[in-house]
C-alpha cells in the first residue's frame with residue numbers, strides 16, 4: 455500500500471502507531487505477527503491515542519486500521535488469555551487478575567464526537583470485527599475477510615458485538631455470523647451492509663483518505679450531532695446522555711445562555727425577555 459498523504463508520527467507506543475496529517479489522525483494496531491490481536495497494553499494505548507485525537511482540535515476524522523495487509527485485527531490475543539480475561543504485565547495482572555478492556559474502547563469509539571473510519575485489509579475477526587462494527591464507516595480492501603469466532607474459541611460479545619451487529623446486518627444474518635462462525639468476503643460484507651465499500655488493496659489508503667477529506671469538508675457540528683443522534687437510539691440512556699450533553703453545548707453557545715451566565719457574574723437579574731419564545 456503506497457502512502458497518499460504525508461503522515462507525521464508522534465508519541466511513544468509499543469503496540470500502536472499514532473499519526474496525523476491534514477486534519478486526519480491515523481491509529482494503527484501494530485502487532486502484525488499476531489494478525490493485530492489486542493492485549494491489555496494495546497487497548498490502553500489505543501484509548502490514549504483516541505483521546506489525543508478527540509482533544510486535538512486540528513483533527514476532524516480518525517482512521518483506525520491494522521499494520522500490514524494481512525489483518526485489521528483478529529480480536530483478543532488468545533495466547534495471553536487467562537481464566538478471567540486477558541493477562542497483561544501491569545499491576546492488576548501481577549495480582550493474577552485478567553482484563554476485558556476492549557469494551558471501554560468500543561464505548562470510546564461510539565462516544566467520540568468525530569467520525570471514525572475503519573480501514574480494513576485482511577482479517578477482521580472476533581473482537582476485531584466488533585471494533586470495525588463500532589466505527590462510523592468501514593472501507594475494506596478486496597482481500598478483507600470478516601467473521602466472529604466466539605462459539606469456536608470459547609468467547610462471545612453480548613454487547614455491541616451482538617446487538618449493534620444485528621442492527622447493522624439484521625437479526626437473521628447476525629445470528630448466522632455468530633452461531634456458525636463463518637468467514638465472509640469483503641463483497642459479502644458489503645452486500646449485507648456491514649461495511650461501506652470495497653476497493654482493490656492497492657487503493658485502500660487512497661480511498662480511505664479520500665472519504666476522510668470529504669468528511670473534513672462538512673460541518674463538524676453537524677457530523678457530531680448526526681453521530682450522536684444515530685447512536686442515541688441504540689445506546690439508550692447513555693446515548694441520550696451524550697446527545698443531551700451536545701444540546702447543552704449548543705445552548706451554552708447561544709446569547710440566551712450567555713445572558714444567564716453574565717447576569718450571575720454581574721449580580722443582576724437576567725434579561726431573558728429579549729429572547730424569543732420560539733413556536
Ligand code: S0N
Pocket residue numbers: 487488489491528529530531532533539553554555556557577579580581582603604607609610611612615
Ligand atoms: C484470523 C485467522 C482466521 C487467520 O488464520 P491464518 O491466516 O491461517 O493465520 P494464523 O496462522 O492462524 O495466524 C498468524 C499468526 O497470528 C496468530 N494469531 C492470530 N490471531 C490471533 C489471536 N486472536 N490471538 C493470538 N494470536 C493470534 C497466530 O497464532 C499465528 O501466530 P503463530 O504462527 O506464531 O502461532 C486465525 O488466526 C484465527 O482464527 N485467529 C483467532 C481469531 C479469534 O478467535 N480471536 C479471538 C475472538 N475473541 C475475542 O476477540 C474476544 C472478544 C472480546 O474481546 C470480548 C468481548 C466481550 C466482552 C469482553 C471481551 C474481551 O475478551 O475483552
